[in-house]
Amino acid sequence: MSLSVTELIPSGGIGDTWRAAVSHSTGFRGCTSNCLNPATCPRWRRRWEPYSTVPRKKNARPIPATERPMQISFHEWEDSAVAHRAAASIGSDEVQVWIARAPSDEARLTALDCQLSPDERARADRFRVSEPRRQFVFGRALLRQLLGACLNVEPVTLAFGYHPRGKPFLAQSGLNSDLRFNLSHSGLIVAIALAHGREVGVDLESIHRLDDWPLLAERIFSSRELCELRALPASKQREAFFNGWTRKEAYLKATSEGLTDDLPAIEVTLVPGQKPQLLRLPAGLEGAHQWAIQGIPLPPDFAGALAFET
Structure with a gap:
């Protein structure tokens, strides 16, 4: 699975016209000739995508952030410097969705288990079936890696609180972050949505x-x-x-x-x-x-x- 897709949605919401920009599919593996130019590289295209296809008039005022179209970007996760930089660059007008496949070998799963908090490890140990345990450990470890990259902190230091119906949120007031997130998994596939200052939900089956x-x-x-x-x-x-x-x-x-x-x-x-x-x-x-x-x-x-x- 190799993803490099960005979609723009005007901030007006439902009923507006969606515009899509699809880059060449390199994901985060390998390079192409376009990767030599940051304006054409799919890894960084989100930074260079114009907010409007209409030519800008001379001395026109900048577009306020509240009027800019929402950007929806989909990424394939692998634990690399490029993926960490992409997560850290999430903008206030963007929703990122990261998709990954859980590892099948126990050695890698054990290494990921070390990134969890004591209460998360205890919760993982209560699973009697291996597949739900694999989903939980990999999903929480991936969530910590993504949030750590966004906030420039060590993943293991993050602490979560929970809403009455179980949705997690960042519990550390010292981080001074409005980062929102949500996670879903089915089989070996995990999806995580991230956004600043707006609630997100993701589900896959x-x-x-x-x-x-x-x-x-x-x-x-x-x-x-x-x-x-x-x-x-x-x-x-x-x-x-x-x-x-x-x-x-x-x-x-x-x-x-x-x-x-x-x-x-x-x-x-x-x-x-x-x-x-x-x-x-x-x-x-x-x-x-x-x-x-x-x-x-x-x-x-x-x-x-x-x-x-x-």
């Missing part, structure tokens, strides 16, 4: 994980969503279900609400190929305009979504 998804759909989808789902060809319905499921879950994780009993009141788009969008919330449509949803580039057997404040 293997689309082959559930066999009883048609029954679950009746509990979590509205009547409109169910009609849309059932109108699709049978070959597309499973993918559509997980599109809807991950988009709702990403929103709930962003708001720290966790799973609720009123999931049908949260309406999203779910048809494969359709733009991810939050259509309705229990509080009404006005609340939906404060949030945006974006798909995540993942292997074909996975569905994923990012939700963030606009």
Whole structure:
């Protein structure tokens, strides 16, 4: 998996036109001829991407940060100096999503375990099955490495607090940081979203994980969503279900609400190929305009979504 994608979204939120800039796919491995020029290198393209395609007038005023389009960037993680610099360069108008695959060998997992806090190691030891333990250890170690790079501190020194429904946050007031984050994993794939000053939520699922998804759909989808789902060809319905499921879950994780009993009141788009969008919330449509949803580039057997404040 090699990712080097940047998307720009105007700060107006849902309903605006999205513009995408896709760089050549080198990820963080190796170089190409373009890497000699920082203006064309995909690793640093985010710094050089123009905020507008309209030619700037002479003596025009700079665009205020609040009017600049949101940037959504996707990265493949590996523990390298380039990846650390990319994480550390996150801007106030950017949401970064980092995607990684958990190691399969126990030796590397043991090394990562040393980066966790005592309470995290105790929590990892309580897992009776190896795969959930691997997911937890790798996810927390990766989260610490990313946050450490952003804040220029040692990952092991970070301390977390937890919201009432379990969403973690940085507990050290001395860091003076408004960095927000969220984590999700399924199988060996881990995704972490980062942003300054805006809540983010991320969710990913293997689309082959559930066999009883048609029954679950009746509990979590509205009547409109169910009609849309059932109108699709049978070959597309499973993918559509997980599109809807991950988009709702990403929103709930962003708001720290966790799973609720009123999931049908949260309406999203779910048809494969359709733009991810939050259509309705229990509080009404006005609340939906404060949030945006974006798909995540993942292997074909996975569905994923990012939700963030606009």
